Amino acid sequence: MSTESLPILTSADFASDQDIRWCPGCGDYSILAQMKKVLPTLGIPREKTVFISGIGCSSRFPYYMNTYGMHSIHGRAPGFATGLKITNPDLSVWVITGDGDGLSIGGNHLMHAIRRNLDLNIILFNNRIYGLTKGQYSPTSPLGKITKSSPMGSIDNPLHPLSIAIGCEGAFVARSIDMNIKHLGQMLKRAAEHRGTSFVEVYQNCNVFNDGAYSWATSRETKADSTIVLEHGKPLIFGKDRNKGIRLNGMEPEVVELGKGVTEDDLLFHDEKSPEPSLAYLLSRMRHPEFPEPIGVFRAVDHPRYDDELNRQVETAREKQGQGDLNKLFHSGETWSVSS
Amino acid sequence: MSTTTEGTSGSAKQVFTIEGATVRLAGDSGDGMQLAGTQFTNTSALAGNDIATFPDYPAEIRAPRGTLAGVSGFQLHFSSDDIFTPGDKLNALVAMNPAALKTNLADLEPNGILIVNVDAFDKKGLSLAHYDENPLETDELDGYNLIKVNMTTLTREAVKDLGLNTRVADRCRNFFAMGLLYWLYGRSTDVTLRFIDAKFGAKPDVAEANRRTLLAGRNYGETTEALPSSYHIDAAKLTPGTYRNMTGNQALAWGVMAAAECSGKELFLGSYPITPASDILHELSKFKNFGVRTFQAEDEIAAVTSAIGASFGGAMAITTSSGPGIALKGEAMGLAMILELPLLIINIQRGGPSTGLPTKTEQSDLLQAMFGRNGECPIPIISASSPADCFDTAIEAWRIAVRFMTPVIILSDGYIANGAEPWRIPDVSDLPKIEITHPTGDDADTFHPYSRDEHLARPWAIPGTPGLMHRIGGLEKQDITGDVCYDPDNHQHMTDLRAKKVANIANDIPLQDVNGPEKGDLLVLGWGGTFGACTTAVERCRAEGLSVAHAHLRYLNPFPANLAELMGRYNKVLIPELNMGQLRFLIRATFLVDAAGLNKVKGKPFAVSEIADEIKRLLA
Structure with missing residues (x-):
């Protein structure tokens, strides 16, 4: 055993030498800061860490990390990550995407990456707007949203990233908020530690084109009543005075006040390990302003991982057939000789 | 030359020695014509003949039975001489039903052998093929050596005590046709009997039925008076060595595996199923014990992007597709180019544009390979000229990709992808090492x-x-x-x-080489799968005294350094292509050479005569 211990890394070790070019005040800064804080705690060397992104504001992320990275093409980051992870299973591979990149042009790849469950960490920055192209509505923009390309209000029924991830039977699905830095750090860490595809949606403010999209979830006055923190095995309680909860009424969630005949035991208890994704899906459909929106880990279960399975097939084939021999292969089956 | 021999049944039949023959099996797409053709090919190859094949099948898996749209054909040319094409005209045609007769008869030479399954020429079969009258009963087929065989009846007869239902029994008909051809061309049934054991071993009754039908077909040939003689074809004088049959797609698959070994890499394939490229994915999926990792992606884009990701990670990465898929990969190919990562992009060209003619051959993606991306995005292009050549092409493409850190496009086409020819098996230790x-x-x-x-x-x-x-x-x-x-x-x-x-x-x-005189009246400049037709046409014309040479380009971007000088040594340049003039466009634009074109897009390879006629026309 080596007596050499791993060097202790800090947040600064993960910063690249590039100037950061996001707009001042962008929520992306906070996500970058939390990432740099979390990575040194994982015990993974920098050279074993790779960030792969698509196109968009969020996708500039890899340039700012002193790890390996690829800023690829629009929507396709999961594809690059898949090929990299299959051939290099010991790398820690992160995919950085946004609501346009991941759900619009790249919706297909996101869906398939999640259902294949390779050991990837996918972080989707959801600002509900196209920022880099200067302000068109995105697939997560709410109905009626007035933008440069929807002057009379958006008529595009929005997608909900977590509903999609859970619909694809994602094994690790979580949500956090750019301003809630402690929680965000926890979610990134849990995503990194989970084996399989970890999908994390981050509510992220675009202060230039969609400022305040999540003010209800971040302002001191409203956040306690409009968000609910999921904790495994605990009842769903929220509110400034922790006096409200979520109860199941048949198949429907409802907001109830504690006291007045309702106790904690009547509430829905969160079970992130449930093999059935139905409750996680139900939580993903709790939306502001009718419901407090859940943040935290919706689902964390262990599923077979595509990269493990493929590499296991390679090992099995080698055990059963021996390491391939081209000369043997070329001469297998029907051959004939021509002599001089 | 002819000799007489004793048939096993005791009947004395003449055996004529001929140089070679072109035979086509045609039937419904459910009739097993591709299987029969492949068996006939393997058998002929093992008999030592040089071979060239042309499988031709519809895009539909099972078009309505008996219809013209559902006809599937397999053409085989075998010879004791060096051959490069599957042949222009058929010496023999087997038509399993009226639709097959109707769609294939035009290719049969006058007095050619025409074997038909009479049982299929019933009212329904004739009507599906839009025959008003039964051609077997009119004078329509008078110009051919018509052999009428009750193939369905005889097949059922051969298997009757095996207790198979009629549907299963009728499926053996292709083995009857095979057996008959094996007799006609003096082929051994051994290869196919071994194949039957391997393929149907788990179903002994089906294996037995196929065995019996094959032998019944052969015995029928020996005894029927309709066929008074059979043929013998000597072994071809190929370069000494051990040979096997190879299709272009298999040769590409083995070629990339060899390239991986020569460069000390493990192979990653990102691919999405598409005709006619899917067989490469199928083939490579078998070889996990070689460290080959195949990833069937959700689409063409994920196929190429996963390959780029694997290349970033240090693997030998490739993606395989056909024209429509390459169109989808365009943006990612541009990324690979600006990233400057090695990658092989293999395009098995088919008829286009759009979905086009998925199962038919064409060379119309050259300009797509050259220019089909945004921005200034040059990507090296190399092409394979025959099924066996696909093997060397793959290794050479990977050598270029890693030496220059660039994606490389390999152009093959449906014709050489599915066609087969003998491949001299190299010793792996003799293959070029690729340093990385x-x-x-x-x-x-x-x-x-x-x-x-x-x-x-x-x-x-x-x-x-x-x-x-x-x-x-x-x-x-x-x-x-x-x-x-x-x-x-x-x-x-x-x-x-x-x-x-x-x-x-x-x-x-390498500098471009030329087959024929160093200078002269005409240079035929070809590329890719037209190699066989160009070679044969030019040799034929030279034998007639014409001053014509042939250069066949493997490297299309960049062109070989001596190409301009080479073209300057001939009075005229003719570029035959299965497109509307794409190489000609590049040659004219690059070298200001007033090249003439011979162009067609009919989903079929060139006939030798088409090129030879054009050479003669230009030199007249």
């Missing part, structure tokens, strides 16, 4: 991902290597550092560098 070095981080204080070596190639630093952490991407990069850079002069400089790197490949590839 990856930088290590030990002595690097600052790593420059876009520094360059003498080939202008940048270092291939693999994630996981300490000290070499770097970021690459689709944005323009600063020379040497690779940092994002919008400087106008830098963009010009990097564009020039990337173009120069690809242009310099011309100094690293």
Whole structure:
């Protein structure tokens, strides 16, 4: 055993030498800061860490990390990550995407990456707007949203990233908020530690084109009543005075006040390990302003991982057939000789 | 030359020795014509003949039974001489039903052998093939050597005590046809009997039925008076060595595996099923014990992007597709080019545009390969000229990709992908070694991902290597550092560098050779799958005293360094292509040479006579 211990890394070790070019005040800064804080705690060397992104504001992320990275093409980051992870299973591979990149042009790849469950960490920055192209509505923009390309209000029924991830039977699905830095750090860490595809949606403010999209979830006055923190095995309680909860009424969630005949035991208890994704899906459909929106880990279960399975097939084939021999292969089956 | 021999049944029949023959089996797409053709091919190859094949099947898996749309054919040319094409005209045609007769008869030579399954010429079969009258009963077939065989009846007869239902029994008909042809051309049934054991071993009754039908077909040939003689074809004088049959797609698959071994890499294939490229995916999926990892992606884009990801990670990465898929991969190919990562993009061309003619051959993606991306995006292109040549092409493409750190496009086509010919098996230790070095981080204080070596190639630093952490991407990069850079002069400089790197490949590839006189009246300049037809046509014309030579391009971007000088030695240049003039466009634009074209897009390869006639017309 080596007596050499791993060097202790800090947040600064993960910063690249590039100037950061996001707009001042962008929520992306906070996500970058939390990432740099979390990575040194994982015990993974920098050279074993790779960030792969698509196109968009969020996708500039890899340039700012002193790890390996690829800023690829629009929507396709999961594809690059898949090929990299299959051939290099010991790398820690992160995919950085946004609501346009991941759900619009790249919706297909996101869906398939999640259902294949390779050991990837996918972080989707959801600002509900196209920022880099200067302000068109995105697939997560709410109905009626007035933008440069929807002057009379958006008529595009929005997608909900977590509903999609859970619909694809994602094994690790979580949500956090750019301003809630402690929680965000926890979610990134849990995503990194989970084996399989970890999908994390981050509510992220675009202060230039969609400022305040999540003010209800971040302002001191409203956040306690409009968000609910999921904790495994605990009842769903929220509110400034922790006096409200979520109860199941048949198949429907409802907001109830504690006291007045309702106790904690009547509430829905969160079970992130449930093999059935139905409750996680139900939580993903709790939306502001009718419901407090859940943040935290919706689902964390262990599923077979595509990269493990493929590499296991390679090992099995080698055990059963021996390491391939081209000369043997070329001469297998029907051959004939021509002599001089 | 002819000799007489005793048949096993005791009947004396004449055996004529001939140089070779072109035979086509045609039937419904459910009739097993491709299987029969493949067996006939393997058998002929093992008999030592040179062979060339042309499988031709519809895009529909099972078009309505008995219809003209559902006809599937397999053409085989075998010979004791060197041959390069599946043949223009058929010496023999087997028609399993009226539709097959109708769609194939035009290709049969006058007095050619025409074997038909009479049982299929009933009212329904004739009507499905739009025959008002039964051609077997009119004078329509008078010009042919018509052999009427009750193939269905005889097949049922051969298997009757096996207790199979009629549907299963009728499926053996292709073995009857095979048996008959084996007798006609003096072929051994051994190869096919071994095949039956291997393929149907788990179903003994089906195996037995196929065995009996095959032998019944052969015995029928021996005894029927309709066939008074059979033929013998000597073994061809091929270069000494051990041979096997290879289709182009199998040769590409084995070629990339060999390239991986020659370069000390494990192979990654990202692919999405598409005709006629899917067989490469199928073939490579079998070889996990060679460390081959195949990934069937959700679409063409994920197929190429996963390959680029694997290349970034240091694997030998390839993606396989056909024209429509390549169109979808375009943006990612541009990324691979600006990232300067090695990657093979294999295009098995088919009829286009759009979905076009999925199962038919064409060479119409050359300009797509050349220009089909945004921005200034040169990618080296090399093409395979025959099924066996696909093997060497794959190795050469990978050599270029890693030496110059660039994606490389391989152009094959449906004709050579599905066609087969004998392949002389190389010794793996004789294959060219492909040197690859990856930088290590030990002595690097600052790593420059876009520094360059003498080939202008940048270092291939693999994630996981300490000290070499770097970021690459689709944005323009600063020379040497690779940092994002919008400087106008830098963009010009990097564009020039990337173009120069690809242009310099011309100094690293062989000069173009020529078959025929060093100078003369006409040069036939071909590329890709037209090799066989061009070679045969030019040799034929030269035998008639014409001053004509043939150069066949493997390297299409960049062109070989001597191409301009070579073309200048001939009064005329003719470029035959299965497109509307794409290489001609490039040759004219690049060299200002007034080349003539011979162009067709009919989903079929050139007949030798088409090219020969054009040569004669130009020299008349």
